Amino acid sequence: MSDSKLLLTLxxxxxxxxRLHVLKGVxxxxxxxxxxALLGANGAGKTTTLRAICGLLRPAAGAISFAGxxxxxxxxxxxxRMGITQVPEGRQIFGPLSVHDNLLLGAYTRLRARDxxxxxxxxxxxxxxxxxxxxxxxxxxxxxxxQQQMLAMGRALMARPRLLLLDEPCLGLAPLVAKQIMETxxxxxxxxxxxxxxxxxxxxxxKVADRGYVMETGKVVLEGSADELLRNRDVRRxxxxxxxxxx
Amino acid sequence: MSAIYSPRYECMDREELRQLQxxxxxxxxxxxxxxxxxxxxxxxxxxxxxxxxxxxEDLRRLPFTTKDDLRRSYPYxxxxxxxxxxxxxxxxxxxxxxxxxxxxxANDLKHWTELVARNLTAGEITREDVVQIFFGYGxxxxxxxxxxxxxxxxxxxxxxSEAELPQQVKIMQDFRSTxxxxxxxxxxxxxxxxxxxxxxxxxxxxxxxxxxxxPWSEERRAEIERRLYLRAYDIYGLSEMGGPGVAGxxxxxxxxxxxxxxxxxxxxxxxxxxxxxxxxEGELVFTTLAREALPLLRxxxxxxxxxxxxxxxxxxxxxxxxxxxxxxxxxxxxxxxxILPSDVARVLAEFPAVTEHFQLVLDRQGSIDELDxxxxxxxxxxxxxxxxxxxxEQIARRLRQELGVDLKLTLLEPRxxxxxxxxxxxxxxxxx
Numbered sequence: 001m002s003d004s005k006l007l008l009t010l011x012x013x014x015x016x017x018x019r020l021h022v023l024k025g026v027x028x029x030x031x032x033x034x035x036x037a038l039l040g041a042n043g044a045g046k047t048t049t050l051r052a053i054c055g056l057l058r059p060a061a062g063a064i065s066f067a068g069x070x071x072x073x074x075x076x077x078x079x080x081r082m083g084i085t086q087v088p089e090g091r092q093i094f095g096p097l098s099v100h101d102n103l104l105l106g107a108y109t110r111l112r113a114r115d116x117x118x119x120x121x122x123x124x125x126x127x128x129x130x131x132x133x134x135x136x137x138x139x140x141x142x143x144x145x146x147q148q149q150m151l152a153m154g155r156a157l158m159a160r161p162r163l164l165l166l167d168e169p170c171l172g173l174a175p176l177v178a179k180q181i182m183e184t185x186x187x188x189x190x191x192x193x194x195x196x197x198x199x200x201x202x203x204x205x206x207k208v209a210d211r212g213y214v215m216e217t218g219k220v221v222l223e224g225s226a227d228e229l230l231r232n233r234d235v236r237r238x239x240x241x242x243x244x245x246x247x
Numbered sequence: 248m249s250a251i252y253s254p255r256y257e258c259m260d261r262e263e264l265r266q267l268q269x270x271x272x273x274x275x276x277x278x279x280x281x282x283x284x285x286x287x288x289x290x291x292x293x294x295x296x297x298x299x300x301x302x303x304e305d306l307r308r309l310p311f312t313t314k315d316d317l318r319r320s321y322p323y324x325x326x327x328x329x330x331x332x333x334x335x336x337x338x339x340x341x342x343x344x345x346x347x348x349x350x351x352x353a354n355d356l357k358h359w360t361e362l363v364a365r366n367l368t369a370g371e372i373t374r375e376d377v378v379q380i381f382f383g384y385g386x387x388x389x390x391x392x393x394x395x396x397x398x399x400x401x402x403x404x405x406x407x408s409e410a411e412l413p414q415q416v417k418i419m420q421d422f423r424s425t426x427x428x429x430x431x432x433x434x435x436x437x438x439x440x441x442x443x444x445x446x447x448x449x450x451x452x453x454x455x456x457x458x459x460x461x462p463w464s465e466e467r468r469a470e471i472e473r474r475l476y477l478r479a480y481d482i483y484g485l486s487e488m489g490g491p492g493v494a495g496x497x498x499x500x501x502x503x504x505x506x507x508x509x510x511x512x513x514x515x516x517x518x519x520x521x522x523x524x525x526x527x528e529g530e531l532v533f534t535t536l537a538r539e540a541l542p543l544l545r546x547x548x549x550x551x552x553x554x555x556x557x558x559x560x561x562x563x564x565x566x567x568x569x570x571x572x573x574x575x576x577x578x579x580x581x582x583x584x585x586i587l588p589s590d591v592a593r594v595l596a597e598f599p600a601v602t603e604h605f606q607l608v609l610d611r612q613g614s615i616d617e618l619d620x621x622x623x624x625x626x627x628x629x630x631x632x633x634x635x636x637x638x639x640e641q642i643a644r645r646l647r648q649e650l651g652v653d654l655k656l657t658l659l660e661p662r663x664x665x666x667x668x669x670x671x672x673x674x675x676x677x678x679x
Contacts, residue, residue, distance in 0.1 A: 006263055012301035024298040027270045029263075062301070213270075219298065221277045223270050224537070228354050232539065233332050 005032040006068075007194055008053070008163055013062035013072075015045075015052050022048050024218040025062065030163065035185060035195045037205035037226070039235065040215035046198040047089065049215070050165050053196075054086045055079045067162065081109050083162030089171060089198075091152040095141025099132050102140045102151055106158030118158070125154040128184060146177030153184065157193075164188070166197040170204065182208050206230050249498050249561065252368035252400070253361065256508045257563045261556070264564070268511055269303050271536035276300050276309070279542050282327040285320060286544065306511065306534060307522065311545045317347040317487060325541055326350045333540050337388040339486040339585065349388065349486055350540035356395070358537055359489050362506045363396025366495030369504060369561070370457045370480035372426050374401030377452075379419060381429035381437075382460065382583075384408045388490025389460055389583065393428050396492065402426070412440040423452040430583045431463035431471060431479075432616045438474035439614035453477040459484065459491065460583040462572050464677075481570055487546050488533050494568050499560045502567030509537050512568065513545070514554050517575035528553045530575040531568065549574045577672045579607050581618045584652045588672045591620060594649050600625055600638045604664045610676040618654040620646060623664050 008030040015023040023045050030036045038046045051057045053064060055076040064072040066084060074082075085106075094102050103125055107118050126133035129150040135143065140151055149169055156164055166185070170178035178201075185195060185208045199205035206212055206226040214222040214235055222234055229235045251257050259267070279286040280297040289310055290297065299308050317325065317339075325348075326333065332352050339347040351359065372378060378397045384390030390408055397404045407418055415437055418424065427434060434456060441448055453475055459482040463471075471479045483503050484491035493510055494503035505512050514529040515522055523529040531548040535541075551573040556566040579586045588607065595601055605622035622642075624635075635658055643656040664670050 006260075006266065009266055011266065011269055014301075025273060025301045027266070027273055029266050029270065213274075216277075216281075219277045220270065220274050221281065223267075223274050224354070228357070231353055233328055233352075 006030075007032045007034075007066065008196065009063070009065045010049070010053070011063050013049070013052060013064065014060045015048055015057055016060050017048075022218050023052065023059070026215070026218070026220055027062075028213050028220060028223070030194060030196050032162075032194055033189075033192050034211065035189045035197065035209045037202070037209035037212035037229075038196060038198045038215065039200075039202045039205060039212055039229075041200070043217075044215040045218040046215055047167055048218075050086060050167050050196070050198055054084055054165060080159060080161075083160075084165065085156040085159045085161035085163070086165040087149075087152045087156045087167065087169065089167040091145075091148045093140040093143075093148055093151050093155065095139065097140055098137055099140055099143070099151055100136040102155050103132070103158050106155035107160075109159060117160075121158055121160065125157060128157075128187065129154055144177075146173050146180065149173065149177075149181055150184070153181075157188075162194060164193055164195045166195060168198055168200065170199065170201060178204065202235050203230065206235070249371055250368050250373070251562060252365040256506075257365060257504065257565055259508070259564055261564055264507055265303060267508055268536060271508075272303060272306060272511060272534065273297075273300055275534065275536060275538070275542045276544065278327060279544055283325060283542070285316070285325055303511070306513070306545065309544050311520065311532065311547050312543050313547050314347060314487075314549070318345040320348075321345040322348045325543075327542055328352065328540055336386075337391070337486060337490060338386040346386075347487060348541075349489060351489070352539040355489065355538055355540050358509060359392060359492055360395040360399050362489075362492030362509060363392050364399040365504075365506065366482050366492060367393075367396050367400055367402070367457065369495050369497040369563075370482070371455050371478070371498060372397070372400065372402060372457070376402045376426045376454070377405065377422055377424045378402045378426045378428060379405045379407050379415070379422070379424040381407050381409065381415060381427070381433055387583070388484075388486050389429075392484070392490040392492060393457075397428070412436060413444075416440055416444065416446070419451055419453070420446075425452050425454045427453060427456040427458075427475070427477065429458065430460050431458040431467060432461060432582060432614070434458055434471050434475060434479075435467070435614035438471065442474075448474060448476045451476070456480065457482050457495070461580045464572065467677075483568065483571065485533075485548055485550070487543060487548075488535065489538065493533070497559065497561040497563060501559065502555055502569055504559070504561075504563050504565045505554070505568050507565050509535065511536055512554055512566065514552065515547075517547075517551075523553075526553055526555060528569070531571075547575075549576050549578055551575055577607075579609055579618070579673050579675065581609060581616050581652055584650070586618070586650055586652070590650065591646065594646050595622060595642070597645065598638070598642050601642065601658070602661070604670075606664060606670060607673045608676065609674070616677060618652060619657055620654055621657040621659055621664070623659045624661055626661055 011027045013026040040046050059072050169181050209226045212229045213220050276297045333350045335351040337349050380393050382389030456477045456479045468479050480496040483494040494505045496503050511534040513532040517530040531550045531552050533546050535543050550571040552571050553569045554566050577588045602623045608619040610617050
């Protein structure tokens, strides 16, 4: 009867950095086709959670499963083939390469297979981000911050991910550019892309998300639908600062 | 198949539900520890860190919360958020001593409304119905809770509340009410009123009734259905879990579907506190999973039931709790008001003329439940008749005032109760 389907599940995830216990039993899930926001202040453990999901950190305890398979400890490149792609904070695009080549690199897992869909996907990315089409011959490094973010997202989408992980996609962007990025997420959501997005800007993220989690000091303190979280005091605090009072 | 209000949650895959419960349980424990000094103190004393909960089964490592904990926290001590976030309060039905308080944020009210709407839908109430609610509207959560749910499904709601019987009947006739919601004892009182007025129940438009807030037997259900010409469903809630909306019957009537996305139910042995085997009977214990203003961990309901997780014919996957007929403590419920023997003892202690030996007798006269408090006199007063009458009036008035229900007081001769050794504190003659 229920139409949702679990794609990603974390249960009781524990991660240590040396002697520092940074994730203390994090549990969350993302259903197929859902946009889920992971919110919290700096140091709450959001990025660590993403890094554990995409295989960059090995959890000390707890389980991660993706499409029914246990993936804790699986290498990152294998996870990409399985369908998990991350757009890291700070974009990390290839500066000397052209926009076009950067995008093609995103499909590297498929180029070897001579996937005919690559051309089609390129067209789709150019439709999604017309500015990338205009600048397709330019060096990636010459793009503005917002354009680089679009390029990083476009490159990730070229891998045709089943799950797209976005780490602070609006960090350091001008408000208007950030808004464009968020609009892109809305559009991807309408197309059925499953997204887990880490954001400090709770209000912006919850406007495009279905659900969200709020993290504090390595733990989840709140789970709920986007509109419930927008009404919640802890979320307003996380976003607006402790002593902010709404008028 | 009948309608389901929130298939997303009511028909959730059990594994998916387990994951959601774990997430919400951890978040609730973390918030309790962070925001409620009572829980922080208690967990610290027991040296339990909130991160001890890594799986749903770890819930068992947490301490219980009792009604006494709630009473001692009256009125604000368990509220997890500043008052400016709270939009509503309700108080438990018992009016004695310190009542228990439940606070709601805007999100809590929204969830509550949805949960009640699920119960109403399961009980075959739709937007076509004219719903007459005779639960009390006030500090008691029943009236408002059912009202919000009925409005949410778009029914036409008559908040008749605790109006006198003739008015209930008149409204039922004039508005052609199709659904009744309230206490089963009151439904029977309405049936009696119809008979007294020589009105045929089949001349009315009644179709369905949702009843709760006090235990009622299958015999009583059959009687209500026969005398009111409707199909009667059981609904379950407790003010500490926010009121009605915790569980409700579906047309299969094989237990009450528990809102497991909002309440984590356990069944424990009331004496040892240990979990009973799956499906066995014991005391229901609830942990709130999405409550913001007043999260509660492992609250001991005092209600005896069992939980069945097997699929139900209605299509819902949520677990079903057995109907509640008994309590683990001696609490008596009359007209939806909870009466604890300890509350009665406290009042009686004010009067040297009576001893601490007393008994609560619940019985039914016609369709009306009656409470008789029988208490031993310390000694026989000199001027017998006059004295006894005067003492009885004094104590009865005080008890009525403290307990908030009408009652009868019977004074017994000294030593007549405890001379026979032990005696039951509560005798309920209503359930046969």
